[in-house]
Amino acid sequence: MTETEEVPVKALTGRRAELKHAYTLYKQNPVVVAGSIIAVGSIVLALLSNVIVNPNIWQVEQLGQRLCWNNPTFSWPVTNVFDCPGATYPLGTDSWGRNVLQMIILALPLDMEISLTIVVSATLIGVALGSFAAYVGGKVDEAILRVTDIFFALPALVLAIVVMTILGRTIMNLTIAVLIPWWPIYVRLIRSQVLSEKERPYVEALRSTGASPVRILFLHILPNTIYPVIVQMTLDIGNVILTFSALMFLGFSPNPLLPELGNLVTEGISYVFTAPWLIVFPGLTILIVVLGFNLLGDGVRDVLDPRLRR
């Protein structure tokens, strides 16, 4: 019998080696670390928000304390800033007298939830339609591509506005309105990934073993193509927040009191010269959250994809 071979001596092999290597790469990349801290931070904050802040506060109007800035450490170079009695407001109050900091904390879970719903739904639709198109090919593939073309031809925001106008202003409709222009990208992305992966020799090898197309698709092709999709998803979380903030800004908010980052910005526009904190802090929050997820998305692929590193 042929001689048993030596594999070079290494401390760690298999999965543990992969994870350790991934962690090393992760640590070496400050951009990813920063992004992931912000992203994870936002999510944690979102999860804990109902614990930190009373979730019913946003429905209350305390007009006696509207538009105050009462932060001893930092003051605005704006005249006639009303100082509120009582407790300090670290980020001021808004036009209904609510604590802006609390509003931001309450807004995070809503934003994250909508955003994740949209991104995950788009991905699921993308996986279903995209892999179907790639696998079946022919006219079905052509048909699906042409449908995505139609959606690409229409500007996303305009499409969302139309949908909102037809459906009316609720959170659910808002989610649908942003999802509709969003899903075609995922179909295209996953379709092209599956198409190219399908041609690889190991897929042919699996077919020759007797594996069914479903098995090959879900257990082999999709896991190998997932990294670009994850990158797209993380980048999109931020972009989706921006898009429906824009929708809110355009007036499609279901309730002006709603604690949502875009909503807060919208309501603050009217007071930009008299109470700038109403725009600055929610806006800054949007910026940081979106930036965090973008940075994370940029770095995720480098860290996770085993093939890129070989």
Next chain:
Amino acid sequence: MTDYIVETKAVYKWFPIKGGILSRTVGYVKAVEDASLGVRKGETLGLVGESGCGKTTLARVIMRLIDATEGQIYLDGEDITRIRGRKLKPIRRKMQIVFQDPYASLDPRQTVSSALTEPMRIHHIVRTRSEAHNEAKRLIRVVGLNPDHLSRFPHEFSGGQRQRIAIARALAVEPEVVVLDEPTSSLDVSVQAQVLELLKDLQKEFDLTYLFISHNLSVIRYMCHRIIVMYLGKIVEEADTLKVYDNPMHPYTFALLSSAPIPDPERRKGAALLEGDVPSPINIPSGCRFRERCQFATNLCSQTEPELEAAELQHLVRCHYKIDFVSKATEERPRKLPA
């Protein structure tokens, strides 16, 4: 004597070429034409030829990875030409394939253990996880690697080791026939020797039948009992290995054998025998496909395509003249035949 375990009858494989705005079919790549062969149980049949000859396509048609355009394929006497979908699964168990590129043929995200046990699970060969794991351990030892390699990923191994893993995976379903598509072409020479020896040992131990595809004439001579030479989609010569090597009768076979460099300075060739390039299977010349490069071509050759016929016992040749290069020839070049 039809105790062939795999047999093909007049198999054709044409690939349509689409063109134009409406993607109409404008032509065909005639990859394989009129391929009739039989493989006997326990033997190694070699498929030899250069690029574009159709050997890889023919192997995939036999494996039912692609459909034949025409013709029949038989496995153990059963006609498997038109079987599709789930009914193909039991066939898959009987015929396995090892590919040329050992890295690309393994899923890079799968551990060796998973790659080996997956076929077992697909065909329900094992019932429990531990049974699968034990089988995997047995298989990995059979191909000369050891069980701690099971938890590793393909990229942690060298080319030769990966090819052993691919062989182990093919053996996992206990097949009868293994198609080997250039299994050592991307390996170093010393590793190639190890893998070829392994294949020979496995053939004896498990009574396997091999269909061995290669363009390397030295490896083919070493591994195969019988060989088939292909050119531009057609079988041009078929006989026992030694008969073909010692007494080739088709001008292409002769040219092929003469072109193979010999690792021996005393056996230098000097001028190349064959001019021109290997043609493409889109525009096939009329008459005999080889006539444009053949030094013995006559008018007959451009008019009529020759049939595959027996030149002598058990030696089939597709040539009007079936030249006996050995007896008619001086050491280097045969004399030109009268037109």
Next chain:
Amino acid sequence: MLEAPGISEIAAPVLEVKDLRVVFHTYAGEVKALDGVNLTLNRHEIFGIVGESGCGKSVTALAIAGLLPENASVSGQILLDGRNLSELGKEEMRQVRLKDVAQVFQDPMTYLNPVLQVGFQITEALVTETNVYEKQMIGERLRELDQLEKQGTNGLQALEQERGKLQNALRSGRVSKGQARELARDVALEYLKLVRLPEAERIFKMYPFELSGGMRQRAMIAMALVKRPKVLLADEITTALDVTVQAQILALLQELKDKIDASIVLITHDLGVVSEVCDRVAVMYAGNVVEVAELRELFSNPLHPYTQGLMAAVPRPDRSTVKLQSIKGSVPDLIYPPSGCRFHPRCPKAFAACSQRKPPLIEATKGHYVECLLYGG
């Protein structure tokens, strides 16, 4: 016209590599790719370097051509006609590559620009770097004119005019772009014919994808030879070709050997290829040259156990082999190479000292060098 090779019984070698060491600094560690390589290349010879993957044959070629990546540290000497290339800066090395060292690679499809005509690519260097090539091209054209005049062709007046213009250019040291292009085209056509490409004028205007693999490889050889290099590095140039096409290219190399001035370094893993065209051969293993000898001597009397193992592992197309002998184990990881002789873990004849010191290169018999403690050191 081509310059006939001079009376070239010159003893001095055209290329000498002395104790070449190359280390690659990678994230995974230090890859000690070359561990003291010693080679000599004589004039008008085809020198084969044979070895398996990881042996360093391609790295050696890249080191000679000055094309190693940024993360490589090089030490040792590479003497081209006495001039030490390893001491040269980037621009000077580029000039060397322009004129003296040419390379042909394995896959011509990826090494030729797909959107430029073949002829353009061949003449590109000649036309843009006229100060390097002008004398060569003008000299050749003048000799050609001499030939034509001797043969007594028509249009002698036109030839005289051309001769005058060329001599002016030579004296003033300025060649116009138009002149350069004309001259370069002539040179290119000459070489396209030399590599036996049929209808050279047509091929000149074609794009790489219109040519077959064998024709592309010939075009690359022509491209390398137009600059009349001293050294032509051919790295696995027939590996990707069909065997009948490979035979054509090897026959071409044999033919060219007598017609050109360059020495060819033929890098391959195929002992048959080596046997077909080479004059002398070096065998490399894991970053070392383990044996060098004249071709017949190497095959009839291989000294190093690795060479012996390699030859026993190769099947032949003309003879039946009973059993292939494989070399146990596998190629070492060059980040953690074995101590002493790098082959000792796989060597059937290894003894204690082999793991302790690296064998020096010694001359076992005349012209036959080996790095193995079995033969001394």
